[in-house]
Amino acid sequence: MMEHNEEVYDVTIIGGGPAGLFAAFYAGLREMKVKVIEAQSQLGGKVHVYPQKMIWDIGGMTPINGSGLIEQMIEQGLTFEPTIELQQTITKMNKLDSHIFELETDQQKIHYSKTVIMAVGAGVIDPIKLDAENASLYENSNLYYSVKSIADFKDKTVLISGGGSSAVDWANELAPVAKQVILIYRGDDFKAHESDVSKLARNNVEYRTHTEITALLGDDSINEVKTLNNQTNKTDTLSVDAVLVNHGYNRNHQLMTESGLQIELKDNYFIQGNVLGESNIPGLYGAGDILSHEGKLHLIAGAFQDAANVVNCAKRYLDPEAQKVALVSSHNARFKEKNKEYLYTK
Structure with a gap:
């Protein structure tokens, strides 16, 4: 029996990797009601594949290993206290007559959202296990x-x-x-x-x-x-x-290929969007590796830009009178109290 989460969110982000976590932060900054749904038991996405690798190519950040980056991304992503749902894989998406997205999961739960950001990377990643007797015992x-x-x-x-x-x-x-x-x-x-x-x-x-x-x-x-x-x-x-x-890894492509929505795809998987991350479905966006367009930057830094772009689009989709972008953090009143923690206690 399906469990319906009747609460409707401004934006639901599918995927808790770099793009999803920064989108959660930026949507919170824009005072949106945010939910993140992640298929794995932990946030961080594909960076968990290389926790000991050093990452040098994020602007303004000195070299950091994958584990350290995950910790910082999660801390930032949870700044505005989004709702987090772990170990749930979205298996079907529909758009109701009320223009609300209905998201069905493999845990027999249904979520509702006014907009959706797909930040699922290259799919749910599971390592291909060794085909040897009793390998799991070790x-x-x-x-x-x-x-x-x-x-x-x-x-x-x-x-x-x-x-x-x-x-x-x-x-x-x-x-x-x-x-x-x-x-x-x-x-x-x-x-x-x-x-x-x-x-x-x-x-x-x-x-x-x-x-x-x-x-x-x-x-x-x-x-x-x-x-x-x-x-x-x-x-x-x-x-x-x-x-x-x-x-290598097994990749679950079910959502993109079997969705109830006719999403325009590239290579039967990647969302064919524009430079702002907009898909052919109003209110549905792509960010990170899942998004394909001519100017795509396949770096973690590019995922962060995708995230900000799609959040800004989602905000304007919900409220056409809203500012095109959020006020920069150095002048944003939402950080006034939070800044004191860093200026005077750390």
Whole structure:
């Protein structure tokens, strides 16, 4: 039975990554009633894939790792206390005769909103799990699908499985701290930039192509891995302290392809919008990686600009007499009391 959340919000933001969180902040700044619906159990979006990576290309911000950026984005995004709904995936959208959007989730809940901002990136991201018997038993010990702390691999023999940019990148990143890094890939050639592949040898990374994991051995944690060379059918057993799997991600495209709305899409997924993030559906906007247009900037900084643009459009959609943009924060009365916390207590 569907649970109806009868309260109608000015804007509902689908996705709690960089674009969604900044949109929540900026909509709150514009005195809009805001709800954020996030499919994962935590806010932060795709940045959770690279929590230890350093990010240099956000204007005015000194280098920060993914985890630090997530903390700051969440703190900013919650400034004006938006309603947050976690672990809910929107499965269907409709627009009622009253011009209110009806959003149905996989948790049998229905939400209502006057406008909607799609900030779902490239879809709900889940790592492709290792296809080996009992692999799930080691996920709480030494089988990893992402690197949350480089220190977890210090002085260890690490086996990395994968042939893309992420696998090669982590092999080079972990080599200076690990005792040994072994990189295996079932294909012919690593699908990474040539300069990164060439670093493997300089970093003393042992790498093998045409090689895949067939079994994980150990009691509470993995201590040996059986591998197979799929060209020669030769098997091998490697002693390891940790296994890192980078086999890519499953992406859920259901919302964009099966929505009750006829959203104009590019490549059957991305919202085909304009530079302001407006879609062909009045009141429905795109921000971040989900948005496609000729001047698109595929950086986190670009996601922030998208967010401000679509919030301004949504505000004017609801109130055509509203200012086109929010008053800048340095002169905005909404920060008068909040500024005191930073000026006099921090």
